[in-house]
Amino acid sequence: xxxxxxxxxxxxxxxxxxxxxxxxxxxxxxxxxxxxxxxxxxxxxxxxxxxxxxxxxxxxxxxxxxxxxxxxxxxxxxxxxxxxxxxxxxxxxxxxxxxxxxxxxxxxxxxxxxxxxxxxxxxxxxxxxxxxxxxxxxxxxxxxxxxxxxxxxxxxxxxxxxxxxxxxxxxxxxxxxxxxxxxxxxxxxxxxxxxxxxxxxxxxxxxxxxxxxxxxxxxxxxxxxxxxxxxxxxxxxxxxxxxxxxxx
Amino acid sequence: xxxxxxxxxxxxxxxxxxxxxxxxxxxxxxxxxxxxxxxxxxxxxxxxxxxxxxxxxxxxxxxxxxxxxxxxxxxxxxxxxxxxxxxxxxxxxxxxxxxxxxxxxxxxxxxxxxxxxxxxxxxxxxxxxxxxxxxxxxxxxxxxxxxxxxxxxxxxxxxxxxxxxxxxxxxxxxxxxxxxxxxxxxxxxxxxxxxxxxxxxxxxxxxxxxxxxxxxxxxxxxxxxxxxxxxxxxxxxxxxxxxxxxxxxxxxxxxxx
Numbered sequence: 001x002x003x004x005x006x007x008x009x010x011x012x013x014x015x016x017x018x019x020x021x022x023x024x025x026x027x028x029x030x031x032x033x034x035x036x037x038x039x040x041x042x043x044x045x046x047x048x049x050x051x052x053x054x055x056x057x058x059x060x061x062x063x064x065x066x067x068x069x070x071x072x073x074x075x076x077x078x079x080x081x082x083x084x085x086x087x088x089x090x091x092x093x094x095x096x097x098x099x100x101x102x103x104x105x106x107x108x109x110x111x112x113x114x115x116x117x118x119x120x121x122x123x124x125x126x127x128x129x130x131x132x133x134x135x136x137x138x139x140x141x142x143x144x145x146x147x148x149x150x151x152x153x154x155x156x157x158x159x160x161x162x163x164x165x166x167x168x169x170x171x172x173x174x175x176x177x178x179x180x181x182x183x184x185x186x187x188x189x190x191x192x193x194x195x196x197x198x199x200x201x202x203x204x205x206x207x208x209x210x211x212x213x214x215x216x217x218x219x220x221x222x223x224x225x226x227x228x229x230x231x232x233x234x235x236x237x238x239x240x241x242x243x244x245x246x247x248x
Numbered sequence: 249x250x251x252x253x254x255x256x257x258x259x260x261x262x263x264x265x266x267x268x269x270x271x272x273x274x275x276x277x278x279x280x281x282x283x284x285x286x287x288x289x290x291x292x293x294x295x296x297x298x299x300x301x302x303x304x305x306x307x308x309x310x311x312x313x314x315x316x317x318x319x320x321x322x323x324x325x326x327x328x329x330x331x332x333x334x335x336x337x338x339x340x341x342x343x344x345x346x347x348x349x350x351x352x353x354x355x356x357x358x359x360x361x362x363x364x365x366x367x368x369x370x371x372x373x374x375x376x377x378x379x380x381x382x383x384x385x386x387x388x389x390x391x392x393x394x395x396x397x398x399x400x401x402x403x404x405x406x407x408x409x410x411x412x413x414x415x416x417x418x419x420x421x422x423x424x425x426x427x428x429x430x431x432x433x434x435x436x437x438x439x440x441x442x443x444x445x446x447x448x449x450x451x452x453x454x455x456x457x458x459x460x461x462x463x464x465x466x467x468x469x470x471x472x473x474x475x476x477x478x479x480x481x482x483x484x485x486x487x488x489x490x491x492x493x494x495x496x497x498x499x500x501x502x503x504x505x
Binding site: 004005008009011012013015016017019020021022023024027030066069070072074076085088089091092095096098099100102104106107109110126158186188189190193194204207208217220221224227228231232235239 | 249250253254256257260261263264265266267268270271274282322323325326328329331332334340342343344346347349350351352353354355357358359360361362364365377378380381384388413438442444445449459462463466467474478481482485486488489
């Protein structure tokens with residue numbers, strides 16, 4: 001690497017070191033105090049973490065189930081329809097998540113399910129659908145048609161072709177979609193507050209509580225660090241399974 | 249079978265848009281309840297006359313502009329630096345894409361802890377540093393995608409013909425990656441404009457943006473102005489995405505905070 005490239009590298013890398021790595025170290029140092037130890041020793045902390053993971057996992061799986069048929073349909077459309085449908089799927093997603101969550105309250109309140117666990121899961125699935133549909137669509141579109149035809153010619157039912165050919169070949173898309181949904185879901189806190197009230201707190205709500213309401217940054221730092229390590233473990237696993245080039 | 253799938257996809261789309269449509273309609277409802285009693289612009293007028301909301305609007309725009317500018321420069325540098333093969337490149341790539349991967353609350357709280365440890369009081373400027381950090385990654389990824397398909401022969405030819413590396417960059421490489429840089433910049437603006445979590449933790453009392461205002465308005469009791477503010481935010485986001493689609497054929501995929 002020559003000198004010019006090195007100087008090009010140092011500025012952004014320095015920024016990220018200062019505003020990403022140093023803060024992580026600060027969090028870690030903060031997590032060494034007695035309040036943090038007390039929080040991590042409490043069973044309720046781990047129950048909360050477990051429940052947040054469960055809610056996020058359930059929402060991710062539901063999101064996958066809800067998205068797959070739609071992605072399958074879009075991938076089978078003509079180019080014009082495909083672009084239009086993809087555009088329509090992605091469009092809401094460029095609008096503010098908070099606004100979309102607030103809008104959901106209008107629908108969930110008359111249904112009588114606002115402030116329940118079901119409302120939170122429904123809201124999570126609703127908000128992250130495009131994140132799932134898009135990678136699924138990309139990988140379904142890549143499945144060679146002739147493989148599907150071959151499967152049919154050899155006597156497999158459409159159902160069997162779907163499970164034995166399409167699903168295995170779209171595993172990369174399934175994995176990518178699940179990652180893209182699961183990780184942000186873990187840290188979410190405004191949505192559970194809007195749709196679940198005080199009854200369905202997730203880790204994010206507890207972190208918010210520790211930092212902004214009860215002034216217990218030690219406990220908040222510890223909880224954030226745990227969340228960070230867990231998501232890093234998931235992301236690391238995912239990147240191991242995937243080949244990349246360049247930055248993306 | 250195909251028909252059933254089509255109907256299903258239609259239902260999904262309806263479910264995606266219905267709540268938003270209901271909210272927009274209610275923002276024009278004359279009564280302050282769930283019953284429709286007639287059209288009014290009263291809530292928009294009240295929202296506009298609310299000084300906190302107006303300063304939040306200004307904060308939102310300033311924050312998006314500042315972090316967009318910084319992140320576009322830094323992110324483009326980050327992507328260009330990743331072109332040659334070097335030792336530790338994987339680590340570097342992981343560092344650059346980290347803000348995209350971690351939940352935003354983690355980044356927000358870590359920065360909050362840093363600012364508190366340094367004794368920096370929170371303001372719009374601390375929020376701008378925070379936004380630049382996550383936006384840098386998104387710009388780097390966007391520009392890097394553009395760079396991947398490009399071969400370097402033109403740039404090297406320019407240098408062989410006597411251009412300085414700097415001159416070759418501005419006259420050859422930069423024009424070629426400009427669409428990527430522009431879509432990265434627009435993405436950064438949009439992400440910053442829509443961000444709630446990072447701003448909430450890093451902006452302090454004077455630096456509230458519109459999303460932060462929406463959050464506290466919903467928490468402390470729903471007033472009809474929220475519908476109006478939310479509708480405005482919605483329209484602004486849609487305007488931004490339409491602008492970016494027109495400006496360059498941006499892949500719509502891959503963003504969203």
